[in-house]
Amino acid sequence: MDWGFVLTQTMTQAVGVTAIIYILAAIGLNVQFGYAGLLNFGQVAFVAAGSYAVGVIVLTFDLSLWLAIVVAVVVATILALLLGIPTLRLRADYLAIVTIAASELFRLTVRSIAFKDVLGGAQGLNGKLGQQFHDTNPLPADFQSLPVLSWTRQDLWVVIVGWILIAAFTLLVWLLVRSPWGRVVKGIREDEDAVVSLGKNAFVYKLQALILGGIIAAFGGIVWAVAKQSVQPDTFQPDFTFFAYTILLLGGAARVFGPIVGGIIFWFLLAGTGEFLGQAIQAGWIDFLQPTDVGNIRFVLMGSGLIALMVFRPQGIFGDRKELALDAR
């Protein structure tokens, strides 16, 4: 059994492109759910909006990737307004219902044959989507690989910029939640009527949180499209949103570094168990499993781990148990 290989693969995935995409989505959820208490179950739609903005602008219309980023932000904002305006004046559960339905509606619409010319139908959009980005790669052309983390030259550049984005959005969230704006938003999470009775327009704050969280998630979608050079409608399934929630709760909701810690641990465990089981089956250590079972088994293990977490540390890794207890009045 090649332990070095298991470790390399696991580490690479724990901080790799996929982890980055999920962490960005989870940072967005942290703004929406962690701080503002908004149950957005359709975060994947914002990610898809970011990916499709890149796909459509760059591939379908043959325009600049930088323009696509602006379009992604605009589309995410519009999506947040569409979802938020009718629901945010109502009870909290309405947003949850509408967002989960909307995210599936979004996926089924973009993959439909009706818009195949623009959105690519079920095949999605494939081609040199991120070329403009990859052309800016400052790494030496003869770059081989880092010692432990095995990325290609192209992936490493995506990973570097991805982590810069994560750092930038984390800083933004940190600044916001320490500000009077963050105070109002946290107040709304605790008791909306109390905040309204003090003269704050809760609706506007909730809308702002939904938009901001959506834009951050859309950047996850942009990274996805640029890294994979492809936009696949069926990757934007509801389970994406639930993994993003898992990451957030794992790290600790309403903690600035929660999504980062949660994301790395989530992908470390998921990739680690996958690689380990794969190797163990190959080496003949485990004979009651097929290599094809690995994908499912690791989710079973992950689920068990999450249950254990909720039992022993419900506040997440970074959370404060004292705060959690205050809720149980």
Place this chain on the structure above:
Amino acid sequence: MPDSTATGVSRAEQAKATLASVPATPGVPKPDPILVADHVLRTFGGLTAVNVEHVEIQRGAITALIGPNGAGKTTFFNLITGFDDVNEGAWTFNGRPVAGKAPFRLARLGMVRTFQLTKALSRMTVIDNMRLGAKDQTGEHIFAAIFPFLWKSQEKQIDQRAMRLLERFNLHEKVGDFAGSLSGGQRKLLEMARALMSDPELVMLDEPMAGVNPALKQSLLGHIKSIREEGTTVLFVEHDMDMVHDISDWVIVMAQGQIIAEGPPDTVMKNAAVIDAYLGARHDSNLTESGEALTEDGA
């Protein structure tokens, strides 16, 4: 005794003197009303929760709104502050029609309320609760929020004001504690102090004494009186007749959604309709001897 104002006459005396000439009849006009409501109707299915023909609240006075449980006092508060919608009716605040306005707008106009079920924000600190009460904060705008230099000095002023109020309400040692860790009575105090952060013209307190221990009740009474001395109008709901008698300049009585009596405390408590309404609701306080009888009624 409350502090005297510059003129040498306390606001309590002023309020009493002004209201002395007002006849004790339901819906009677007041010399200088801050709030005037007309034909306010609210029904829940077949139940008429509030049906107020006309009521005026005198500026600068402490007005008590009393009545048996289910009389519609909380619903009336909710309607006036915009937290619930009327079936019919109109009301003005400072002469300005405000029916149908969003609750946050009414709060900004200077009409701030507290809730019967205390709404302290448990997972926030006492000081953050207080800061939330301050009006017109630059840092509450999402773009300005990112640049602390734009709002840090305002925040300092807010903190000073918050500390003064917390000291007055004896909460200054709890500044950094989570509001959820306070006792029920302390949360009531915090909610009241927080409401005062915006320097409102009218504070509406829904059962500020419920669940507050007797020792704290006395200081709460003092606080409400001191609010009046600063020129703020107070409208409060209360069950404890002694308390009402002690601090209010005017008493309005509701029963089954309607205003059945109003007047100075002494007059109202001798009113037969009021006694009926209370006895009908099996209320245990002795209204006729309200001067002596002490009730520990928390309901």
